[in-house]
Amino acid sequence: MPAPAPETDEIDRIVADHLHLEGPMLPILHALQAAFGHVPQAAVGRIAQALNLGRAEVHGVISFYHDFRDAPAGARVLRICRAEACQAQGGAALEEAARRLTGLDWGETSADGAVTLEPVYCLGLCACGPAAQLDGALHGRLDATRLDALLAEGVA
Amino acid sequence: MRIYLPADAAAKALGAEAVAAAVLREAAARGVAVDLIRTGTRGMIWLEPLLEVETDAGRTGFGPLTVAEIPALFDAAFGDHPKALGSVERIPWFAQQTRLTFARCGRIDPLSLAAYEAEGGLTGLRRALAMSDADIVAELTESGLRGRGGAGFPTGIKWETVRKAQAERKYVVCNADEGDSGTFADRMLMEGDPFSLIEGMAIAGLGTGAEKGFVYLRSEYPDAIAVMTRAVEIARAAGLLGGDVLGSGRAFDMEIRAGAGAYVCGEETSLLNSLEGKRGVVRAKPPLPALEGAFGKPTVVNNVISLATVPVIFERGAAHFRDFGLGRSRGTIPLQIAGNVKHGGLFETAFGLPLGAIVNDIGGGTRSGRPVKAVQVGGPLGAYFGPDQFDTPFGYEEFDGQGGLIGHAGLVVFDDMADMGAMARFAMEFCAVESCGKCTPCRIGAVRGVETIDRIRQGDAAAIPLLEDLCETMKDGSLCALGGFTPYPVLSALRLAPEDFAPRKEAAE
Numbered sequence: 001m002p003a004p005a006p007e008t009d010e011i012d013r014i015v016a017d018h019l020h021l022e023g024p025m026l027p028i029l030h031a032l033q034a035a036f037g038h039v040p041q042a043a044v045g046r047i048a049q050a051l052n053l054g055r056a057e058v059h060g061v062i063s064f065y066h067d068f069r070d071a072p073a074g075a076r077v078l079r080i081c082r083a084e085a086c087q088a089q090g091g092a093a094l095e096e097a098a099r100r101l102t103g104l105d106w107g108e109t110s111a112d113g114a115v116t117l118e119p120v121y122c123l124g125l126c127a128c129g130p131a132a133q134l135d136g137a138l139h140g141r142l143d144a145t146r147l148d149a150l151l152a153e154g155v156a
Numbered sequence: 157m158r159i160y161l162p163a164d165a166a167a168k169a170l171g172a173e174a175v176a177a178a179v180l181r182e183a184a185a186r187g188v189a190v191d192l193i194r195t196g197t198r199g200m201i202w203l204e205p206l207l208e209v210e211t212d213a214g215r216t217g218f219g220p221l222t223v224a225e226i227p228a229l230f231d232a233a234f235g236d237h238p239k240a241l242g243s244v245e246r247i248p249w250f251a252q253q254t255r256l257t258f259a260r261c262g263r264i265d266p267l268s269l270a271a272y273e274a275e276g277g278l279t280g281l282r283r284a285l286a287m288s289d290a291d292i293v294a295e296l297t298e299s300g301l302r303g304r305g306g307a308g309f310p311t312g313i314k315w316e317t318v319r320k321a322q323a324e325r326k327y328v329v330c331n332a333d334e335g336d337s338g339t340f341a342d343r344m345l346m347e348g349d350p351f352s353l354i355e356g357m358a359i360a361g362l363g364t365g366a367e368k369g370f371v372y373l374r375s376e377y378p379d380a381i382a383v384m385t386r387a388v389e390i391a392r393a394a395g396l397l398g399g400d401v402l403g404s405g406r407a408f409d410m411e412i413r414a415g416a417g418a419y420v421c422g423e424e425t426s427l428l429n430s431l432e433g434k435r436g437v438v439r440a441k442p443p444l445p446a447l448e449g450a451f452g453k454p455t456v457v458n459n460v461i462s463l464a465t466v467p468v469i470f471e472r473g474a475a476h477f478r479d480f481g482l483g484r485s486r487g488t489i490p491l492q493i494a495g496n497v498k499h500g501g502l503f504e505t506a507f508g509l510p511l512g513a514i515v516n517d518i519g520g521g522t523r524s525g526r527p528v529k530a531v532q533v534g535g536p537l538g539a540y541f542g543p544d545q546f547d548t549p550f551g552y553e554e555f556d557g558q559g560g561l562i563g564h565a566g567l568v569v570f571d572d573m574a575d576m577g578a579m580a581r582f583a584m585e586f587c588a589v590e591s592c593g594k595c596t597p598c599r600i601g602a603v604r605g606v607e608t609i610d611r612i613r614q615g616d617a618a619a620i621p622l623l624e625d626l627c628e629t630m631k632d633g634s635l636c637a638l639g640g641f642t643p644y645p646v647l648s649a650l651r652l653a654p655e656d657f658a659p660r661k662e663a664a665e
Contacts, residue, residue: 018437021411022368025433030375051433062433064592065416067375082534083337084579085568088495089523111311121419121536121586123376124340125169126566127201127493127500136378140169 010035011043015050025051025061029068037072074109074116078102078151079133082119085126090143094130097144101151115151157183157190157236158210162262162456164197165379166340166346170220172205178226181208186376188231196348198262199502200249204377208244209234216245225604249499249518254480256472256488257465258504259350265385269394272351278396280470281420284359285404291318292363296466298474300486304341305422305459306534306563306637308552309486313458316382318364319448321635322452326366328357329450329457331371331432332380333415333422338566341490342460346373346380349395349464350387354410356466360399360456361408369410370450371460372427375417385412419590423636424457426592437592438636459564461490482508493519495532495568512546515569526571530652535642536586539648540576560644581609583645585629587638598639601630605646613657627630 014031019026019130028047039062044056048055062068080098081092103108118142125131134150142150159169161176167336183190197204206219207229218239219650230236241247253324255261264271272278297312313347318326330353334342346353356367388410392399399407418436421427425439428450449455465487469477475486479480485507491514492502498520515521515531522528530540539560541548548558571580582603591598605626611619627643634640650657 023413023431023433024432026416029416030208061433061435064437065418067415067417084536084582085338085494085566087570087582088574120376121171121590122335123165124334124337124343125166126338126340126495126568127497127502128166128170128204129495131169131398138169140166141419143535149547 001129007040008037008042009047010128011040011046015043015046019050025058029062029065033068038069040069044147064125074113076114076135076151077116077118077122077133079120080092080125081121081125081131083122083126085122086129086131091130092141093144094132097147098132100149157188158193159190160193160208160210160215162197162204162206162348163194163202163379164344165377166201166344168379168558170201170204173220174223174354175205175207175226176595178201178223178272178318182226182230193265193308195241195260195264196266198244198250199258199504200499200589201501202499206241206244206595207644213243215244216605217247218233218268229336233477237609249501249503252518253504254488255504256468256477257352257461258345258349258412258490258502260352261345261469264349265383266348267390269351269390270609271447273348274470277351277467278355278402279468281303281355281358281396282402283470284362285402289319289365289512292359295467295474296363298483299388299469300481301462301469301476301477302467302552303459304439304461304465304489304564306336306561306652308562310460311462314446314458315360315363318366318454318456321447323454325368325451325453326364327427327453328364328366328369328410328456329361329464330357330369330371331422331424331427331457331657332371332460332462333337333462334426334470334508335374335419335422336453336537336563336566336587338494338536338568339564340494340531340566341492341502341564343377343380344462346452347383348375349422350474351391352389352464352467352530353384354387354396356463357410358397358408359466360458361471362401362406364454364456366454366456367407368456369411370431371410371412372415372421372431372607373412374415374421381412381414381430388412405546418592419586420592420636420638423638424581425636427457428455435592437594440635441491463565480506481552482551483505485553489511489562489565491518492566493569494566496522496524496571496662497569498523508549508637510546511541511548511550512543514550514567515546519569522569522571524571524573526573528569528647529574530569530570530576532568532645533566534561534568536583537561537637537644538563538566538612539644540570540579540652541648542652556612561641565606577609577613577656579580580646581606581613583642583649584609587642591638595633595635595639597630598635601626601634601639601640603613605642609646609657613659620650620657
């Protein structure tokens with residue numbers, strides 16, 4: 001049996017913190033991702049045991065949802081809205097600019113781990129698109145020039 | 157001096173945080189005492205960040221503001237300024253509305269229970285606490301309220317089914333998985349007036365015998381999650397939630413649960429599976445969620461706007477609400493005017509306005525100044541309407557009669573640069589990505605739909621009947637609205653602009 005990874009105690013603690021909830025699975029997964037930046041592979045078995053489920057069932061849940069990562073994202077996460085309302089107001093040009101400026105395709109993280117580029121389908125900013133989210137902050141009426149400036153701003 | 161500035165996500169996306177900081181900095185530098193209250197948005201998104209100042213004549217507005225304009229605003233003592241809008245509530249776009257559900261949104265600090273009560277909040281709940289469960293449901297039924305999430309099912313009938321169900325435990329689940337592009341009413345309400353949703357859920361609990369509520373809130377809305385979570389804590393501390401609701405001896409409590417980025421979880425049965433911690437796969441109906449919903453127990457599943465409209469119905473009475481509207485579409489509807497539009501935002505009004513009036517008179521036409529080509533109504537699963545359908549009155553049956561749906565009342569305007577063939581392809585592609593995989597017409601049909609549209613756009617006109625046939629199969633054979641309604645945008649795009657499905661010189665991507 002392999003030695004437990006150092007994170008196992010932390011996983012067990014997070015799982016235990018949520019066991020009192022009705023339907024604790026998603027809250028556990030969100031909490032794990034908040035703690036580790038992704039849902040560690042080691043958590044699958046621990047969750048399965050705690051919730052009396054098969055590992056395959058837990059894996060099935062994790063892999064169903066776009067939010068849960070199996071590896072940490074880049075230091076910066078750029079999410080571009082690709083939904084209809086943004087498309088109606090120049091979204092395609094912004095999508096192209098995001099790919100060009102980051103050199104990434106959708107869902108990719110740069111080799112140096114600096115940036116992750118993701119699509120998002122609606123941030124609820126449909127009256128002020130095209131919209132994007134950079135490191136959690138929301139931006140409306142974006143264009144390539146402003147996106148370039150925003151990406152440059154955050155680089156320390 | 158009292159200043160109001162929205163902290164709504166759309167206002168923030170347009171620079172409200174920087175404007176707030178500039179106001180405080182400028183006030184400090186000048187030694188002016190400023191009481192800055194962060195509110196929700198009034199819904200006039202094209203004027204955000206929209207700052208309001210309390211005056212003897214009510215609140216006067218300035219917007220859209222940039223940081224650079226703040227010093228001049230102080231110089232002018234918040235009077236004459238290039239961005240002055242005068243009395244905010246007299247701006248015609250705002251004054252024309254009938255604000256019932258959104259009456260407080262943009263006016264108050266969303267987390268001040270005192271401000272909420274001062275503007276009519278909790279009146280409805282207090283009234284409901286004095287009524288029997290049957291009377292509560294009868295009052296709601298009388299109002300004519302129909303589900304604002306898109307399906308338009310009479311809310312009172314749903315509540316009555318749950319009320320009559322025998323079970324030791326029942327639930328109220330609020331569907332706040334507002335994933336439809338072009339819609340933001342749920343987000344705006346939760347960020348701007350969270351207590352109205354809490355109050356509505358409490359009344360739903362009283363009417364149906366449920367003592368536990370969940371708000372299933374999409375993870376793409378972190379601001380709404382933060383405001384709702386805090387509002388529930390405040391409500392619990394104030395005795396509005398908990399074992400003794402407002403001292404009545406009745407129990408109702410609730411939790412906020414974050415979604416995880418699956419569009420299909422806006423469908424009520426997959427939402428329930430997700431809430432229970434499973435894959436967000438659609439369930440076959442029956443059993444109805446009203447009888448076997450969350451954790452197998454009778455469950456009211458209602459949209460945010462449906463539930464947040466309940467307090468005003470109980471505050472002013474069912475008749476007040478019912479007397480607005482058209483045909484079987486009663487009350488008001490928060491129109492969300494979005495996309496390529498000059499005056500985008502949320503406009504709450506009685507049902508019945510013609511589509512063209514919404515797009516051209518209220519929305520002001522396209523932001524680009526080009527002619528309108530299409531308006532997608534009701535989200536990614538809604539039909540594209542052309543200017544030839546602009547006289548369609550806004551109502552459930554009226555839109556259905558035109559081969560469309562009002563959905564969550566989002567309208568996305570496209571100008572004549574839009575490629576409707578590409579939009580149809582996108583609809584199929586989106587369905588393929590977001591399909592839960594349970595039923596074949598949706599899971600396989602959407603993939604074949606993308607391929608078939610590609611064939612058509614490469615010049616194979618013979619594939620058009622195939623696409624139409626596929627759409628019919630998806631419509632009739634899918635378990636839920638994702639596969640069942642994806643044909644709406646596809647076929648309406650084809651009807652509206654068949655030339656956009658012809659081969660193009662430049663490759664699509």
